[in-house]
Amino acid sequence: MPDLDIMDRLLGGETLLLDGGTGSELQRRGADVLLGATDRLKAWSATANIEFADVVQQVHQDYLRVGADIIISNNFWTIPSRLEGIGLHDRWQEFAQAAGENAVTARQAGNPQAYVAGGIAAPCVGYSGDKPVSDVEYMGAVAFHKEYIDHSKLLAAMGVDVILVEYVGFIADCVAAVDAGAEAGIPVFLGVRHIGVDGAMQYGESLSDLAAALEGHPVSAVLLMCSHPEALSKGLPILRDAYTGPVGVYPNLGYNPTGPIVEQKMLTNQLPSEGRDVAQIRNYSPSRMAEFADEWKHMGAQIIGGCCASGPEHIMAMKTAVKG
Numbered sequence: 001m002p003d004l005d006i007m008d009r010l011l012g013g014e015t016l017l018l019d020g021g022t023g024s025e026l027q028r029r030g031a032d033v034l035l036g037a038t039d040r041l042k043a044w045s046a047t048a049n050i051e052f053a054d055v056v057q058q059v060h061q062d063y064l065r066v067g068a069d070i071i072i073s074n075n076f077w078t079i080p081s082r083l084e085g086i087g088l089h090d091r092w093q094e095f096a097q098a099a100g101e102n103a104v105t106a107r108q109a110g111n112p113q114a115y116v117a118g119g120i121a122a123p124c125v126g127y128s129g130d131k132p133v134s135d136v137e138y139m140g141a142v143a144f145h146k147e148y149i150d151h152s153k154l155l156a157a158m159g160v161d162v163i164l165v166e167y168v169g170f171i172a173d174c175v176a177a178v179d180a181g182a183e184a185g186i187p188v189f190l191g192v193r194h195i196g197v198d199g200a201m202q203y204g205e206s207l208s209d210l211a212a213a214l215e216g217h218p219v220s221a222v223l224l225m226c227s228h229p230e231a232l233s234k235g236l237p238i239l240r241d242a243y244t245g246p247v248g249v250y251p252n253l254g255y256n257p258t259g260p261i262v263e264q265k266m267l268t269n270q271l272p273s274e275g276r277d278v279a280q281i282r283n284y285s286p287s288r289m290a291e292f293a294d295e296w297k298h299m300g301a302q303i304i305g306g307c308c309a310s311g312p313e314h315i316m317a318m319k320t321a322v323k324g
C-alpha cells in the first residue's frame, strides 16, 4: 500500500498521472477481448483477466514503468449484467477478483507507491427500443445498487485505493453509481463517458447539472473520459467551474474494438471510422498528447491519463506536462 493518501495529495494541489488504455492495449498485444462479441462488445476484456493474466499484468507494469501514479484495474465489464451476454454471469466474482489481483500484483511488483483504482464500468444495458436509457431506471435501483456494491466491496477487500465508477453516461446513473460505490468505505471517483464536441454529456445533459446533482453525494473526484481530446478540452472548463473537488481527464484516441470483425461499427470515440484498424489515433501522437496534457493541467485537471487506443508511449510523453 502507498505511504501517502491519494486524497491528501490531490487536495494538497498535486497533479497525478493516470495510466492509459488497458482493453485496447490488450487487443493490440494479441489478447482476445471480444469473446462472444460480434457488433457489440458483450463483456469485452473481462475474460482476459484469467485467460491472458500475464498480458494484463504486463500492460499494468508498462504504465507503472513510464511513470503512472494510478493504474485502473481491468474490471471493464466483470459485472454480471455484462457477463450475462456470454453466459458467464455466475462466474463474475472469478473475473472481478482476477482483475483486482492483476492490478494489485502489478502495483506491488512495479511501484508499491502507485495507486490502484478499482474500475467499475456502467452496465450500458438500458434500452428503450434502440434508444439508450438510464441503467438505474432500466435495471431498478435495487439491482443497480447491488451490482455496484458487490463489486466495490470485492475490490476494496483486495486492496484497491479508490473505486472508480466509470464510463457512466446519464446523470441519474452517475449519482446512483457514486452512492453505491461508496458503500465499500474508500473514496469514489466518477468517470463520465463520451463528452460531445460542445462539452455536453452524451445524451445532452450538462456537466453543470451533473455537478449540481452530485452535491451532497460521496464523490471525491470527477473525471471526463473515453471522449476525443478536443471534446475534453470543451468539457473540462465547464466541469471545473461547476464542481469544487478534484477533476481529471482521460481521452479516447480512436478505438475500433470490432474492427477486425465488423468494419466501421463500433468506433468508441464516436469519430468517423477510417477503416478496420483497432487503434485509429490519427493526429494523436505521443507529442500531441503531451500538448493536450499541458492544456488540461492549465485548465485545472489534477488527474490526467488516457483511455481507449492510448498506450504507454502516450503516457510516457504526457508525464513531463503532468508532473513537471
Ligand SMILES: [Zn+2]
Pocket: 225, 226, 227, 251, 252, 268, 307, 308
Ligand atoms: Zn475508452
